[in-house]
Amino acid sequence: MKTVGVALIEMLEHLGTEFVFGIPGVHTVELYRGLAASDIRHITPRHEQGAGFMADGYARASGKPGVCLLITGPGLTNAITAMAQAMQDSVPMLVITGVNPADSHGKKRGLLHELPDQHGLICAMTPHSYSLRAAADLPDVLRTAYEVFASARPGPVHIEIPTDLMAAPMPDYQMPQPSAQPPRANAAALTEAADLIATAKSPLILAGGGCQGAGADTMCFAEALDAPVLSTANARAHLGVHPLHAPASASIPAVREYIAKADLVIGLGTEMGPTDYDVFVDGSFPELQRFIRIDIDAARLTQDPICDVGLHGDVTQTLADLTPLLPPRADLSGAARTAAIIAAATPPSGSAMAADLEILKAVADALPACTIVGDSTQIVYSGNLLLPPEALPAGWFNSATGYGTLGYGPPAAVGAALARPNTPVVCLVGDGGLQFSIAELASATDADVPVIFLLWNNSGYREIETYMKNAAINPIGVTPSCPDLMHIATAYGLTGLRARDLPSLKAALTEAALSDRPSLIECIAPDSDYIPAHWGG
Structure with a gap:
């Protein structure tokens, strides 16, 4: 047996x-x-x-x-x-x-x-x-x-x-056959939601991680409403580039103004949690005029913000049931409103966030179909706030939301590369986060996956250091030393590359993409105190 x-x-x-x-x-x-x-x-x-x-x-x-x-x-x-x-x-x-x-x-x-x-x-x-x-x-x-x-x-x-x-003997058995289906919103609630939507003049959609696998359905629904779609970090890549998709965070004050103006907000598979909707912890998310919520978790339908109509079901099936109930709509200038939201969310030229977004655009230019897996690090925070449509990758997820762990990016990127063997996978990680799981670079080599580890080296936990300074606290414990990463790359069987500016970053990304083994690209933050000898002065 x-x-x-x-x-x-x-x-x-x-x-x-x-x-x-x-x-x-x-x-x-x-x-x-x-x-x-x-x-x-x-x-x-x-x-x-x-x-x-x-x-x-x-x-x-x-x-x-x-x-x-x-x-x-x-x-x-x-x-x-x-x-x-x-x-x-x-x-x-x-x-x-x-x-x-x-x-x-x-x-x-x-x-x-x-x-x-x-x-x-x-x-x-x-x-x-x-x-x-x-x-x-x-x-x-x-x-x-x-x-x-x-x-x-x-x-x-x-x-x-x-x-x-x-090690015990296994008696005769049949293979497990899962048959459960997600809950399905009831007809009365669907009709009530459709009636609310029919009277809305400036609807807006908030899309969360529950939209995974429902990107096409979400955008068809948006087209039926002619409504902008704001995406959280966990929804962003699932919706793709579309005139109605604004890959911008609802934590940005200028974006919140558009949410406040909407006479109807529809939440699709989103917890409405603070790591997506109140990143700056200012408590200023606007009160919603009217709110429809779709969620597979019934408990979410009774939590803040309280919804006018709650639809208990997964996003795909619920939108399939709801969209045919909607009447034809006149042009509500959804694309123009979406473009205005993106423009309002775009940081001023020369700002730190603008510089981060330039790096993300460089990654998209060099690897237009890549999946980007992020740790909790500066560039990832900026990308979670805004990913310009021209920089939207095929995949985008990270640990800078939810539990907010450090050291997530390198091993998660290995898992993503195994799932998508024909797609370039880029891991965005800081020098602090990398050292939580630096040994997993060797796991990428063992697994034979050509992950590109793009390391942003700002000589420690810069975000925490800045936070301490802003709070008038003398920074302590935020400058752990970083090893010579080119030697680390060689020791773990990776191709080691350096980038000093955007052109050299694009060149390094292109070179790494042609390699059949994992690569580590080290980028030194321009204002970093860390100028190692191997950087060349």
Whole structure:
């Protein structure tokens, strides 16, 4: 008979798993028994947090759950930060861990990797956690996990398997067949929403991460309303370049003026959270005149800002049901309003943000079809505020929203490159963030993915340093030293390149794109105190 570990791999393959991310240990080896005979590829990070971030990046780039295999205890706790980021950004992730034998739970025997209550610990970090207790339950547990991804707000789902159960015989089983569908908005609410839309003279749409996979539907809906669409960081690349798409943040004061003027705002799959709508923490997001909200999570429909009509469903199906109910509309100058929003959001020439956007435009010019994966760093913050349409990449996501982790970018870019093998992937990361996960540069080499790591070196945690100075606090702890990155690149098997200005950056990006191995491009911030000898003075 097959073991539970072997059956698990067969079921994952049946469910469409292409990659699993993890570091094997004595508490998971039985889960690896079936891997060699499967088509699933194992990717080994340098740290379990990297495994979680790789799974996150893969999920965002592919639209499918990223899967981790982790040991009990430290393997899981190392990945909790990645799970929290996925939880905040609604990213589907399946984290499968070992756990010590079931008869030892709660007895504090001092076993290797023992936690007092691993299941209880992780329940707060995931929408669903399952503790497998019988081999025969495995198909149902996996089916339920994938039904969560399909029918509710996604997030990291956890399954723990006791080590003594992994090697147990697996009774006859059928492959899990997830069948749950997302909720569908009721007809009365759809009619009420359509009636509100019919009377609106200056509607405006706020699109969030729930628009993943619904970009075409969103823009068709916008055309039916002739309404501008403002996108959050997690929606931006899904909507693409369109006369009605303003890839600008609702945190920008000039953009908020247009939101305040709208006589109807429609929120599509957006939490309306402060990391998207109040980045500057000024509490000045305008009161909405009328508000329609579409969300797969019913709880969001009752949270601020309170909506006039709440539609409980996923964006794709709800827009398919709602759009045919809308009457033909006269020209409301939606394209002109969109252009005005973009113009109002554009920073003045010579500002720091304008300089950041020039770098993003240089990336788009050199690699027009690239996916950009970002860490929490200066250039990413600027891109989240505004991505000019001419600089809009094929993919854009980062950790500067939601949980806001550092060190996310490098491993997440590896996951994205595995999901999109024919698309250039650029990782935007600062020198501070890179050193949280610098060893994952080697993981890119091992995985044989030609990620371009574009490093913005401003000699430390510059954003925090500036914040401390503005608050009249003497900056302390914000200038960690940076190693010689060209030597680091060579040591990890990457192509090391430097850029001193925009032309040399474009040249470096072009050279890196032609390489069949990962590359690291170091850019020194113009006002940085860090002028290393290897920069050439």
